[in-house]
Amino acid sequence: MRLKPKAMMVTKPERSRLANKALRVNLRYTMPPSPTKYDCTQCGACCRSFPIFASEADAMREPAIRQEARALPEYLQAEGKAYQLFPLPFHARCPYLKEDELCRIYESRPSVCRRFEAGSEQCIEARRRQGIGEAD
């Protein structure tokens, strides 16, 4: 019988520690985002603070994306990124963000906007960048 070299042998406690570590790593990627701390105040900060992209599926759902967003050249495209909504030249905000801070294409907005959570770290960061404090 060929024995494993000692350095490669994993003891039971070590196996358990590694399994727990793998579980923790796995959970980090599968756990739902932390619960929201507050409801959306419709401040619009998230629509003018980070680059915003839409997929081809988003553009099929909402034709205005093809008309007003920037189609990315093929070499810049990635999963979920076929069009750039923000930043765009001469725009200080997403072109679909109206003066009243509401989304003009809300019902058919891109998936990335649907996933964005009020009260998330990104929400808080967007508000910070726009000089808006956390909501109550």
Ligand code: SF4
């Ligand atoms: S930054 Fe947060 S609070 Fe403001 S509109 Fe976006 S999700 Fe709502």
Ligand code: SF4
């Ligand atoms: S599409 Fe609508 S929700 Fe998404 S960034 Fe633009 S204005 Fe905001």
